[in-house]
Amino acid sequence: MPSKKLLYLIYIYFIIASISKATDELEEIARVGIIGAGIGGTSAAYFLRDLFGDKVLIDIFEKQHVGGRLAPVTIGGHNYNAGGTIIHPANLYMLNFTDILGLECDAHPEPGRLGIWNGEEVMFSTSDYLPVTLAKMFWRYGMDAYNIKNWVQENTLACMTNLYKFQRDGHAFSSVEDLLNAMCPHLVDFTRLSIRDLFKKDGFSDRFIDEFVYGALRINYGQTSGIHALVGSVSMAGVEPGLWNVVGGNQQVPQGLLRKSGANLIRGKVTTVSLSSDESPPVYQIDYLPGTSTNKDDINSKEYDIVIVATPLYKGVSNIKFEDFQKDIEPVHYDFHLTVASFIEGLPNSSYFGFDSVDSLPSCMMTTNESLFFNSLSKQKPVSGKTAEKPVYRIFSNKVLKVDELKQLIPEWSDLKVVSWMAYPEYPSSLKNLPSFTLHEQMYHINAIEMAASAMEMSVIGAKNVALLAYYRYTGQYDKIDELLTNDSSSEKTEL
Ligand SMILES: Cc1cc2nc3c(=O)[nH]c(=O)nc-3n(C[C@H](O)[C@H](O)[C@H](O)COP(=O)(O)OP(=O)(O)OC[C@H]3O[C@@H](n4cnc5c(N)ncnc54)[C@H](O)[C@@H]3O)c2cc1C
Numbered sequence: 001m002p003s004k005k006l007l008y009l010i011y012i013y014f015i016i017a018s019i020s021k022a023t024d025e026l027e028e029i030a031r032v033g034i035i036g037a038g039i040g041g042t043s044a045a046y047f048l049r050d051l052f053g054d055k056v057l058i059d060i061f062e063k064q065h066v067g068g069r070l071a072p073v074t075i076g077g078h079n080y081n082a083g084g085t086i087i088h089p090a091n092l093y094m095l096n097f098t099d100i101l102g103l104e105c106d107a108h109p110e111p112g113r114l115g116i117w118n119g120e121e122v123m124f125s126t127s128d129y130l131p132v133t134l135a136k137m138f139w140r141y142g143m144d145a146y147n148i149k150n151w152v153q154e155n156t157l158a159c160m161t162n163l164y165k166f167q168r169d170g171h172a173f174s175s176v177e178d179l180l181n182a183m184c185p186h187l188v189d190f191t192r193l194s195i196r197d198l199f200k201k202d203g204f205s206d207r208f209i210d211e212f213v214y215g216a217l218r219i220n221y222g223q224t225s226g227i228h229a230l231v232g233s234v235s236m237a238g239v240e241p242g243l244w245n246v247v248g249g250n251q252q253v254p255q256g257l258l259r260k261s262g263a264n265l266i267r268g269k270v271t272t273v274s275l276s277s278d279e280s281p282p283v284y285q286i287d288y289l290p291g292t293s294t295n296k297d298d299i300n301s302k303e304y305d306i307v308i309v310a311t312p313l314y315k316g317v318s319n320i321k322f323e324d325f326q327k328d329i330e331p332v333h334y335d336f337h338l339t340v341a342s343f344i345e346g347l348p349n350s351s352y353f354g355f356d357s358v359d360s361l362p363s364c365m366m367t368t369n370e371s372l373f374f375n376s377l378s379k380q381k382p383v384s385g386k387t388a389e390k391p392v393y394r395i396f397s398n399k400v401l402k403v404d405e406l407k408q409l410i411p412e413w414s415d416l417k418v419v420s421w422m423a424y425p426e427y428p429s430s431l432k433n434l435p436s437f438t439l440h441e442q443m444y445h446i447n448a449i450e451m452a453a454s455a456m457e458m459s460v461i462g463a464k465n466v467a468l469l470a471y472y473r474y475t476g477q478y479d480k481i482d483e484l485l486t487n488d489s490s491s492e493k494t495e496l
Contacts, residue, residue: 026055030474033286033304034060034263035270035320038068039084040446040459041310042254043093045261047467058263059302061270061288066258067251068311069423070456075415076345076390078382081250082419083341084456089242090157091457092164093464094253101256104247106385112363115353116215119369122353123211125362144208148239151202156233157240159184163461172468172481176434176448179465180230182484187230191452194429195232196225215366219376221454222339222398227427234453249383250456267291268300273443274323276303281474282441306470307443310463312336312450317422322439329439334451339375339423342395342406345388346413348377373397373405390414424454437466442473 034041037060073082115125126133137145163183173179180187214225220235272287284307311318313331322329350361364378375396435448449462472480
């Protein structure tokens with residue numbers, strides 16, 4: 001009798017054979033226009049190349065820089081991650097990309113002690129010695145400090161394992177809700193109540209929620225424990241050990257994926273997507289202003305069989321119009337949260353936090369008081385992995401800070417850089433509807449997934465799903481879409 005391993009290899013062989021057969025039979029070269037060269041857009045290009053082989057021509061439009069919210073900031077002669085910084089050890093796509101691009105992981109991106117400040121006192125801080133930290137955690141939070149690890153494992157990381165398996169097997173889903181349902185049905189329920197209510201229901205104490213959970217939410221998303229429980233639980237995944245980032249800067253991943261995909265980068269701002277022909281299959285037109293031009297007379301146009309929107313469709317972020325569609329294209333609208341990252345080369349004011357020296361001050365201070373002018377203060381390590389000659393701290397806040405506010409935390413500095421981000425959605429405590437990946441027959445929106453949670457790995461998961469959807473619809477393999485759903489769990493029809 002063949003072994004399980006052999007049966008599995010035969011199964012994988014047939015999946016790959018059926019996909020390459022569909023690709024071999026393609027007569028035309030598919031023309032794909034991707035809007036946005038962040039990690040979502042560039043990983044979509046990478047996955048499309050993998051699926052279509054040489055039967056696809058990919059253009060990626062980018063109005064600013066490749067990498068989007070993954071970007072470096074230079075201060076005191078060293079580079080730091082200004083946007084997306086920390087990667088979870090269970091983020092297998094980011095890990096795999098780092099590997100195939102020949103990049104290195106820095107396994108200790110944010111060394112040092114952690115503190116939680118309520119505006120008057122440090123309520124909790126870790127120690128340099130693990131047994132002391134564990135004892136302090138137990139003293140302040142009882143079993144919650146230990147239960148949270150199991151909770152994260154069971155409620156989010158196990159679902160990620162399901163996702164990697166079904167995406168590897170080539171399963172695609174029309175909507176975010178269907179994808180979450182296939183990962184673990186409870187994830188959809190998590191979008192319908194706040195993280196505070198869920199943790200209360202699951203037996204965590206008020207103190208743990210108001211200090212530990214809230215502090216983590218303020219540093220990760222600048223928001224409160226009133227945000228929905230799915231993004232809240234993604235934020236809590238940071239309690240796991242082994243967080244990492246890419247040596248040299250996380251932006252190298254999208255840059256490398258762009259190169260590897262063989263996609264053509266078009267520097268310019270997309271203004272409009274319209275339908276050139278509404279016969280089936282449709283043809284889309286993308287209008288764009290090349291380079292940095294703002295003159296409407298410079299607008300160029302190109303036609304595509306498939307359009308992938310790889311940016312939030314929030315007005316202040318992308319400003320893309322959809323025209324000439326029979327039905328209005330109505331992506332779910334949501335506000336975006338302003339996060340300001342101030343990078344300062346200088347020493348923090350330890351007495352502000354009631355410490356008598358910088359050495360005794362925790363290197364990462366989370367906060368739990370909504371009326372405070374900042375969300376966190378944390379010492380940064382250069383992306384080179386080396387130690388900077390002078391310390392650099394990052395302050396996260398929900399507004400641009402005044403000089404006297406900065407001075408309260410860092411009285412003197414030799415360098416200061418302020419980066420303002422429209423960073424992630426402003427998450428409500430309950431989502432009525434999760435958005436669709438599909439905007440029109442062959443037009444997709446990767447960032448629909450950001451309403452579930454914003455993170456690098458989430459954009460890649462959305463990109464993989466969208467690449468599969470586009471490929472299956474282009475090659476007429478409709479049965480491969482939403483295949484894992486039972487009839488009553490499907491949230492929308494496969495064929496539009
Ligand atoms: C301060 C901050 C800290 C974060 N920390 C973490 C973290 O520690 N870990 C983590 O996993 N995630 C983190 N994130 C989130 C993570 O960075 C994002 O979820 C992820 O990078 C989003 O990638 P994306 O490709 O989907 O979108 P983006 O990176 O926003 O890419 C979209 C691209 O589209 C371009 N674009 C937009 N409109 C147009 C147009 N009309 N024409 C042409 N181009 C256009 C933009 O210029 C941009 O480059 C953080 C984000 C911020 C802001």
